[in-house]
Amino acid sequence: MEHSRRTFLKSISMLSASAALPVSSFAFGKGDQKLKICMIGTGIRGNGFWGKRLVDKYSDILEFVGLSDNNPGRLAYAKKFIGVTCPTFSDFEQMVTETKPDLVIVTTKDSNHHEFIIKGLEMGCDVLTEKPLTIDEDKCQAILDAERNSNKKLIVGFNYRWSPYATKIKELIKNDTIGKIVSVDFNYYLNTSHGASYFRRWHGLREEGGTLLIHKATHHFDLMNWWLNSDPEEVFAYGDLEFYGDNGPFKGKNCRECDFKDKCDFHWDITKDQSMMDLYVNNEKHDGYIRDNCLYRSEINIYDKMSAQVKYANNVVMNYSLTTYSPFEGYRVSFNGTKGRIEAWRHVPYLQDSNIDQKNMHAAEMDQDNDAMNHEPIIIHKLWNDEYDTQVVSSEKGGHGGGDSRLQDKVFIDPNKKDEFDRSAGVRDGAMSILIGIAARKSIESGNPVRIEELTTLVPREKKLV
Incomplete structure (x- = not known):
């Protein structure tokens, strides 16, 4: 080729x-x-x-x-x-x-x-x-x-848009399956392995990552902006740090040199991961960056629980929450429309069969060589009719449910191929996704709703369906 x-x-x-x-x-x-x-x-x-x-x-x-x-x-x-x-x-x-x-x-x-x-x-x-x-x-x-x-x-580099599962949701909405969308509930769960990892790293400092409302939730907000085909207009949010940081029962220098290894449920032995040792531990001497920092160190100043309500330019209201110490990893999203309701989820263990241990869930999600055949349902409820489900089959290799490989293939192999789902993301998409997180952070700090148009020169708009 x-x-x-x-x-x-x-x-x-x-x-x-x-x-x-x-x-x-x-x-x-x-x-x-x-x-x-x-x-x-x-x-x-x-x-x-x-x-x-x-x-x-x-x-x-x-x-x-x-x-x-x-x-x-x-x-x-x-x-x-x-x-x-x-x-x-x-x-x-x-x-x-x-x-x-x-x-x-x-x-x-x-x-x-x-x-x-x-x-x-x-x-x-x-x-x-x-x-x-x-x-x-x-x-x-x-x-x-x-x-x-x-x-x-x-x-x-938004990859979630490109997964077959996310694309199917977009297709259902675009095809007016449940009529005009009026509200959305979106709950994302980070487990005690993946979620905790953010608080070990530089992401635990808001001056470095902007809080998880920006670093992590930008994925989720971009998905929602794309699904709804609209920009956000106003955000009101709550958030707090109640689990990690100074809330912990004890503190250590780092996981390697901790006196509480036998007592801490979150102890992570980085020495058993040679790639982490080679990339990070062996190079601490150059810049002092510690990859296995204590989850309970006082410097942590981001939120570990977050909830936001977002009003969109097309009058949709989204209720969003992010949990950082859930027993399981995944998300649930439900769309309410004038003709019915769509319910969807990824990796929620009691809603699907999975033989992946929660400690390995994020690694499996990121695995670029993952070629397992997955059948994941999306439930469609029609007003005055019985619900039915549509199965999404994902069998291609690539992390993030096949999104990683599809994103890169679009850039490098099929740049001129028309995409009916408009999955490509530019600077405006990147800006609108983070502006929700920035507005949510400002709302938490002020106790007031924050309008998106007050943050930059971008004016929120409802996009036309194509």
């Missing part, structure tokens, strides 16, 4: 939902040259999904010309793990200047996404960033301005 660099670069504009210029405007470069990529941030997500997976699957059309990180040990590990021979850099601007990439991939901590997104755009590169776009409204506005002032485009 031959793919030209020109074809790939066209896909960048098509993947960016905010693109206003014709596709040909982004087709710079001639012939069959490979797309030149550099990446900033060499943690797990960067090394695996945006690093090694691209090399393994798309090396015929792209090549890494540079890797950058502020930790030289992680950088050296990443180069070997990803399997590239490109130079490495501690300075981002030096990397871009010397390697002249076509595409910059940003997989750093959320708090400095904006820095590298803006620099990449200003230095003449298209940019692909991991979610969330950024963590506050000022950084968001700076990104919006930078993209508007450049002739380049920004892609946001």
